[in-house]
Amino acid sequence: MSTAPEHSPTMARSSVADRLAPYAPLMLVPVLAIAGLIAVQNPASWLTLTVSGLAMGMMIFLMASGLTLVFGLMDVINFGHGAFVSVGAFIGISVLLTLGHLTNAPSLGLNLLAILAAVLAAMAATAVMGWAFERVIVKPVYGNHLSQILVTMGGLIIAEQLIIVLWGPEEIYFTRPEALKGALTFGDAAIEKYRLVTVGVGLAVFAAMRFVLRRTKIGLIVRAGVQNGEMVAALGYRLRLVFIGVFIAGSALAGLGGVMWGLYQEVITAHMGNQAMILIFIVVIIGGLGSVEGCFIGALLVGLLQNYIAFVEPKLALVSNIALMVAILMWRPMGMIPVVKAK
């Protein structure tokens, strides 16, 4: 419930600080990058760290964006979101491994074809899984946060164990396709090719999401639904259908994120979704629940900070995310760009 507007409007131009305030979260990323440059002191290593931080941030964004939209739209908290990440990674990597003749070929085109096949397979599988997950697990517990948390947690456990049943308990090691191995050098800085690809994919997905959300009718309904679902439903839109669509799209994005994450680390384990979940939650919280932009900025902050700290003071890297979350929540208790009102 918001308060009524003031009845004595003032004509005074607002101060610079006031006009900059809405952009403050956006400014945090360059500010952090500059702070990183001061802390690291060596421009070449700073460039390497920044690119890998951005790459990591993009992957976290891919995994987290679906979760934040689902929460904003239907007020469903999905603790099982990490399951899509693991399943996506396992399916994608299995496809890549079976297409060994394509990935080992020195031709860029064949490599990309293999990766494309892997990504599509992973996204299709996680989309189907998302649909089933919504049908079987989430549907009976709408409107009850406690049951949602418990039940989706159960879903995560089952998915993790099924992965172990199907793929075995050992972690799977592999190498990236030929074309994505190695690094480009700019002066003293070495930048792995794969990280550049990741940044590119992340930016493309973000741009596509923004386009869909800002410029299309579906996006309009989704955004309106996040703001006030009841009103949208009352206007005659079938919000449930939109919601299922968002859930499936979010699951597919998490699957894509899982493949990218697996290729980044060159090892996949059944617990990787569980571990990713923690980063995803931090990002979703500091971004502000329900906000895609906040999620994007939050993911970049987490990725950059973790890489800088790991370089400057490795022991602190583990707690840097928590420290960032505490700092952001002290500044804005609802996250950087809150969309959903407190309930």
Add this chain to the structure above:
Amino acid sequence: MIRTLLSGDLPRSRVLALLLAVILTCLAFAPFLFPGVRTVDTAARICIFIVLVASYDLLLGYGGIVSFAHTMFFGMGAYGVALTSTHMGRGFDALAIGSITGAALAAVLALLIGLFSLRVRAIFFAMITLAVASAVAVLVSQLSGLTGGEDGLTFKIPRELGPAFKFGKETFDGALFGVKLNGKLLTYYLIFGGSALLFLALLRVVNSPFGRVLQAIRENDFRAEAIGYKVVYYRVTATCLSAAIAALSGSLYAIWLRYVGPDTTLSMTIMIDILLMVVIGGMGTIYGAVIGATLFVLAQNYLQNLMGVLSSMTEGLPLLPELLSPDRWLLWLGVLFILSVYFFPSGVVGRLRGQR
């Protein structure tokens, strides 16, 4: 007398009362009824988990607060005892100081997390506790100089609590009903007594006016605030209390095992076990912890054997032996978990009370 001891919260179901009485008798006389290293170990585990689960029930069932950091507090108590026993040498003073410091630190940490995140909303709290708990678990396994890392710490407890200590030579000839009177027996009764006290204390808390306000907040925090209760204050107090009691049960666990490690005290698996025990037993009924923990620990110890048998019986079939292998126990737990949330939301205790 019993009514006072149970703080006026009687089982309110004949079957439940009978079950509780059987469990209490079995636990109280476990070393005599079921002599054997493994069974006594199971009994001690049940005692400790009853307290741990009951303290979680105070949060989840009475406060409606979902926390994923309960094993963190459990671990703080355990590591408290382990660290003082390592650095101060074996002795009851080390045990006492370790438990009290562990509980106090757990309460302080709970206060910090609570003040910081309980103002906002339930889901934030669940996510933040998950993040903090996993950070602490990683930190503990990284700081190997202090905590022994992944290997954990093995430490010595007072000689009187070790199996080498014998007593009652003159009066009972060193054995009672064929059970040797040694330090291990004393440790068991220390665990049993400590758990019983903590459990009764929790029962007292939830049946006090404080517990009633918590329930009111769980049902509708907006109205509770409107009546004039400071919701944040009650939630934070419940979190601190629950954290301190979890830490004390962690201390008992450390004393029983004479070892702490990330896997035994801090892992996510234990957190899931706790959640399951609460849900199976029945949320919001402290007695649910007794039923849930007993069923669960028994199943964990004996069902895995059964699964092994089933797995070898289905050897020739595709996939089925894999699904039934004892290592996949967590899979069936997950299924059971979801089914019990759907079809059994009030747990065993709620069901028994319902059909009085």
